[in-house]
Amino acid sequence: MVIHSNMKKWLIIIVVLAAGGAGYFYWNKNSKARPAGQSPARPTTAIVESRSIQFVLTSAGDIGPADQVSVRPEINGRISLLPVDIGDQVKKGELLFALDDQDLQTDRASRLTDIEGAKLTVEKTHRNYERNQRLSEAKLISQEVFDDGKTDYDLAQNALERSQKALRVVDDQLSKTRIVAPFDCTVLTRPISIGQAVSGSGGFNSGTEVMTIANLKEMIVNAHVNQADVTRMKMGQTVDIEVEAVPGLKFKGTVQRIAPQATIKNNIKGFAAQIFLKNIDPRVRPGMTANLTIPLISADNVLAVPLAAVFTEQGDRYVYVKKEDNFEVRPIQIGVADFQYAEIVDGLASGETVSLVRPSDVPEPNPGKKKKKKADDAKVKAAQNTTDKTTNTASSGKRAVL
Incomplete structure (x- = not known):
């Protein structure tokens, strides 16, 4: 039994060594086939081509009913009839509850x-x-x-x-004593039961809330838009909406209201905005989170390059255009831009190749402009030093006289 156990251990060790040797052989073979230090390279150039660019604003908000009412009696009394419960759909004019009369x-x-x-x-x-x-x-x-x-x-x-x-x-x-539905609605809450005494809305604490109702056929999204983006929004804009709780569900909305005054939410200063929802899916319920995509500006089928190809020097924009075996600097004008591409208004033609990195063998553009700016800065600094010395001398002399 002891000999058999030892043979089993040696067999396991041999198998492990063989597996390790095979792995080393495979790794060593691949290492020789690929030069040292080589890794999947990122592209360094791009082609000027036509594409559609759309700059959008993204935000998130909570879905809620457009019309929600807290139902309270106007007079004191005791609940005698309560034919509805949470989740019931009630038509306009139907009884919500009645007081003992x-x-x-x-x-x-x-x-x-x-x-x-x-x-x-x-x-x-x-x-x-x-x-x-x-x-x-x-x-x-x-x-x-x-x-x-x-x-x-x-x-x-x-x-x-x-x-x-x-x-x-x-x-x-x-x-x-008889309270009916003011519109087609759904009962959201109903904390009161039959036989319970309630106070009227003119009494203590504005009366007893018997239930809350809402029109779930018309809903809105309450969003908080960053102050840097709100100036680009306008009333009536179309909004693309996705609901986190319902994967794959997409529908449209419209910007209905933008608050005139900023508020702070989650330490971010912004403006409250209401998005009116269209064609609501019955799976959408109040309280769900909606992700909003608001298109602000777009350009269809325009010449565009990646943003990485656009360089800026003292307010001037330029690109490095490939010419045979080298690159040349060319000033450009850009239009609409998103987070990946920029529209080329002037300076490039379709099919040209631009560099995504600054070539080391190409001089920087506008060297004269940069030198002139440095010289002007030096003059301003020298003049400031002279003024400071004059001021200090005058102040010293005044103290001596006194």
Whole structure:
């Protein structure tokens, strides 16, 4: 048993050594086939060719409903009907909840009785007033009796008007016991149950929130746009939108509103913007994150070169154009640029080759301009030193006199 175990160990060692030897042989063969220090080379030149360039602004925001309402009763009461729950879709005019109106109905019946009594009083006083008016014309009663009858008639009319106004108040309160949907909506939250007492919106803490509803057919994205980019945005711009929670879902939106004042969010100063969504997919829900792509400026089928080929010297832009075995400096004018390519307005032709690196054997452009700038800088510095010395001398002399 011991001999068999030793043979097994030696067999494993031989296999490991053989595998290591094969790996070394393969590595050594590839190393000889490729020169030392050689690695996959990056391109150093590019061809001037036509392409479409689009500069876009990217941002992110939270999706939310365009119309969202916190539903609260206007009067105090107790929930008697609550036919909807979270997620239910409700049509405009359908009942959201109702308050117990038993006390109000009793009050209304009492007001109706008061009105009937007030009408009878008005009729009686009106008869007395008309009779006293005839007697007064016949000089059969005194003026005081006539005036008292007229006053009773006026007071009866006032009492009838008060009763009618009280009835209208009760009817108005009764109408507020039934709350219906103001638009086609979906119930987002509903923290209240049947039988629970609620306060009206005119009371403490603006009333009790019974539910929140929203129109999920019209939604917006609330985004925070950097202050450096907001000046390029304008109302009505089309926005490409992707939703992180729904891979592959893409649709369009429109810039609906841009805040006039900057705010700070995540330590970045920017402006709040609202993007109105079009053709909303039913999978999109409030609270999801949307990635926005806003095209700001574009150029179709224009001559373009990579940004790496464009060099800048003291505000002048130029490229190195290949001519046979060397490169020459050529000034250019660029137009629209994105993060990879720049449009060539003037200075290059289609098919020319430009360098992506600065050639070592080509002199820098505008050497005279650079020397002149250095000389001007030197003159300015010398003049500044002279002024400083004069100022110091004058100040020293003044102190000596004092």
